Amino acid sequence: MIELKDRLYTSTEVAEVLGVSLRSVYRYLEEGKLNAEVKTATGRHRFTKQNIVDFLYPDGEKKVQARPKVLDTSIISEEEPKAPIVAEEEAEEVIEVEQEPAKKEAKEETVDWLSKFREAAKKFEEERISAQKEEDPEVEKQQKVTPEKTDNISDLLSEESEPEEKEEKAAEPSVTPLYYRSKLGGLKDVAQSLDKNARESGLKYAFTLNAGLSLFKPIKPFSTLHSYVTSGDQEFFERTLMLVPSDEANAQLCLLISDNNSLYADRVELHGLQVVSREQLLQDVRQYGDEVLLSEAESVLG
Incomplete structure (x- = not known):
């Protein structure tokens, strides 16, 4: 019988022990x-030594003398991605991500990559921020006094309310846009x-703007995916997704960081x-999208 310690094991560790x-x-x-001894609030499973045995x-076989099996928890199995339903600016070649040998991955794990x-x-x-201030020193003052309406999603999502407004009404859940490029390949x-990893780990996400509307109807090609995720899942x-920071113009993915539970509670699967609810999608397009996208959204979402 394999010798195991009396502790909780993750699904990945159990897969390593079983060799599957x-x-x-x-x-x-x-x-x-x-059987799993524990299931967390986020849907993750935890197994005891007895569950594995x-x-x-x-x-109830008798114990067999064998050397203890050493777990290597640094390797996480990845499945083949599902077929995507997202329109792209142009057809892009799928790049296969080959798994490196176990020793190399273990060595890279020692680097504080995060x-x-x-x-x-x-x-x-x-x-x-420094570049914005150099271009227009008065921008920061103008935003604090009278925020102007703009089509730039970064400015809209990062505006701060006046102190007086915060005292008069409860602050709405904030949304922070973070732009990236991925080493995985194209938008598909x-x-x-993103969907595969979220489902396997029991995490929440919801596409919006061009990516969200493309799930309701075919639209013109676009170059950036927008998806809501919670602040606690950002690092995951x-x-x-092997993300690296990018500017908005060259980004493949924009993670909209929000802990607003209604965004995820009202989402639908297409x-x-x-994808976010029809009402939330139309609201996002009206607030951050261009006239062409708004026209397409209103024709479908009303």
Whole structure:
């Protein structure tokens, strides 16, 4: 019998112990062959030593002397992405992401990649703000006194309310846009990978603007996906989608960081992907989209 420690194991660790894929572990759960001791609020499963032993030895076999199996939790199985339902500016070649050998991945795991990513993102944001101030020193003052209406999604989402307004009414949930390019490939690869990773990890997301409207009807090609995700899941998507910071003009993906529960509670599923409600989509297009996109949205969403 495999020697295991008395602790909780993740689905990935159980897959490693059993020598199967992560998809097989989920299938065993659905078929009732494998039981999970704990299921978190986000849908993740946690297994005890006894859960694993019961699966391996359903008839209560006697222990077999064997060397303990060392878990390598640094390797996470990835499944083939689903077919995307997102219109693109042009057909893009699918880039296969080959898995590196276990030793190489383990070595790369020792690098504090997330810290380097945060430093790069922070530096990029500081340079962007500095450039805006140099172009127009009065912009910051004008925004605080009388915010002007603009079609720039970055400015609209990042405006701050006057202190007096915050005291008079409860502050609405904020939305922060973050722009990226992905090393996975084109928009189709990014969209299907976002959906796959979110479903496997029990996380919430919802497409909006061009990506969202394209799930309701065919629209003109576009170059940027927009998707709402929660602040707690931001780092997960940055890591699994292999994202690097980008400016708005060259971005493939814009993560709209929002913890507004109604965005995710009212979302709907179309063609296997999650999209905000019809009302929220029309509201977003009116606020951030151009006239052409608004015309298409109103013809479908009313």
